[in-house]
Amino acid sequence: MTVVVALQALAALFFIVDFVGDTASDRFGTHLLVEGIAAGALLAAVVMGALQVRSLLLAARQDEIAVAMARGAATDLIQLRFA
Amino acid sequence: MTMTRTHEASPRRGWDPVVKLTHWTIALAVLTNAIVTEEGSSAHIWVGYALAAILGLRLLWGFIGPAEARFTAFPPSPVRALAHIREFREHRTTAQPSHNPLGALMVYAIWSCLLVIIATGIAMAGLPGANDRPDIRGQEGASASVSITARSAAMPGDNYAHQTDDARDAGRKGDKERDEGPLVEIHETAANLLYGLILLHIAGVIFETRRSGRQVVLAMVPGHR
Numbered sequence: 001m002t003v004v005v006a007l008q009a010l011a012a013l014f015f016i017v018d019f020v021g022d023t024a025s026d027r028f029g030t031h032l033l034v035e036g037i038a039a040g041a042l043l044a045a046v047v048m049g050a051l052q053v054r055s056l057l058l059a060a061r062q063d064e065i066a067v068a069m070a071r072g073a074a075t076d077l078i079q080l081r082f083a
Numbered sequence: 084m085t086m087t088r089t090h091e092a093s094p095r096r097g098w099d100p101v102v103k104l105t106h107w108t109i110a111l112a113v114l115t116n117a118i119v120t121e122e123g124s125s126a127h128i129w130v131g132y133a134l135a136a137i138l139g140l141r142l143l144w145g146f147i148g149p150a151e152a153r154f155t156a157f158p159p160s161p162v163r164a165l166a167h168i169r170e171f172r173e174h175r176t177t178a179q180p181s182h183n184p185l186g187a188l189m190v191y192a193i194w195s196c197l198l199v200i201i202a203t204g205i206a207m208a209g210l211p212g213a214n215d216r217p218d219i220r221g222q223e224g225a226s227a228s229v230s231i232t233a234r235s236a237a238m239p240g241d242n243y244a245h246q247t248d249d250a251r252d253a254g255r256k257g258d259k260e261r262d263e264g265p266l267v268e269i270h271e272t273a274a275n276l277l278y279g280l281i282l283l284h285i286a287g288v289i290f291e292t293r294r295s296g297r298q299v300v301l302a303m304v305p306g307h308r
Contacts, residue, residue, distance in 0.1 A: 002100040006108065006140060013136035021209075046140065050101070050147055057099050057149055 001056065005049035012042035097302040102152050105141035106303060109134060109197070113277065128208045135201045138194070151180050157187035164188055176295045183291070189284050196277040203270040 019039045022032055098106070112134035120127035145154040163184035170177060182190055291299045301307050 002104050005101070006104055006137060009136045009140040010133055013132060013139065017132065047143065047147075050140070050143055053101060054148055 001049070001053050005046060005053055008042060008046045008049055012039065012046050015039035015042050097304075097307050099149055099152060101140070101144050101148060103303060103305050105137050105144070107305065108137045109141070110281075112137070113197075113281070117274070117278065123208070128204070131201060131204045131208075134197070135205075138197055138201070142194075153181075156181035157184075157190065159188055159191045160184055161188070171294070185287065186291075189280065189287060193277065193280050193284065196273050196280060199273040200270060200277065203266045203273070207264070207266050207270065 015035065016039045019032070019035045022035060097103075112130050116127055116130050116134075120130055144152055150156055164187075167184040179186075181187075288300055
């Protein structure tokens with residue numbers, strides 16, 4: 001997922017600079033409009049993708065904590081049972 | 084000599100995948116443009132643009148990433164950096180959830196250098212693909228075209244290699260003319276400063292690893308949690 005977001009960032013930059021370059025040299029038309037929408041969509045995808053990665057990371061960390069706590073509780077139960 | 088550790092209850096966690104990916108991609112891009120690509124070449128410019136995109140992602144991550152990756156976790160603070168240096172003398176180590184105060188100053192210095200390099204690079208090279216656009220190419224490529232045409236006329240049957248040699252020579256001449264501008268000076272000075280900062284960064288990592296343990300360097304190793 002992280003690699004996908006990084007590739008999206010590369011693609012977004014490519015589209016943005018291409019759009020800016022075309023804006024400087026072309027008249028505004030349908031082609032530019034579509035290019036601008038694509039650039040904007042890619043930029044939004046980078047932000048949304050990064051948010052998704054953060055959400056996955058935080059969920060994974062919560063799972064790690066939950067597993068560690070469960071492991072500790074299981075150890076306590078075993079010690080209580082066989083003490 | 085005794086070494087005191089504080090906050091030992093929370094062992095340092097490895098950096099998240101976005102920090103690792105952006106760190107190593109930027110390192111690779113800097114290394115590539117320093118020793119592999121030719122200055123001003125198309126490859127050099129494209130690697131620079133890729134570096135800009137990845138740095139942009141890291142800066143975005145500084146706003147929306149997990150706590151330890153955010154700018155708020157490692158503010159540039161000379162006072163904290165001095166306090167961190169005092170820890171060296173007192174043989175104390177404090178667990179850092181993010182970059183240590185000296186590391187934070189280094190990070191901001193490296194990013195500032197990179198932004199200057201990128202900005203001056205864009206100002207000099209223009210937008211990628213600009214040379215492919217006929218309307219923009221027109222003026223710059225005119226002298227090369229004249230040169231190529233003249234040579235072709237003088238040497239019937241001239242092959243493509245000669246034409247590309249001429250174009251390359253014209254390009255080099257143009258590069259020389261551009262070399263006189265202050266942008267190149269700033270670009271090269273910032274790049275040299277960046278190399279110095281990278282060496283300092285590596286020295287800092289080695290020092291901190293010897294002082295605080297392998298976890299400092301392992302935290303940035305891909306695949307290590």
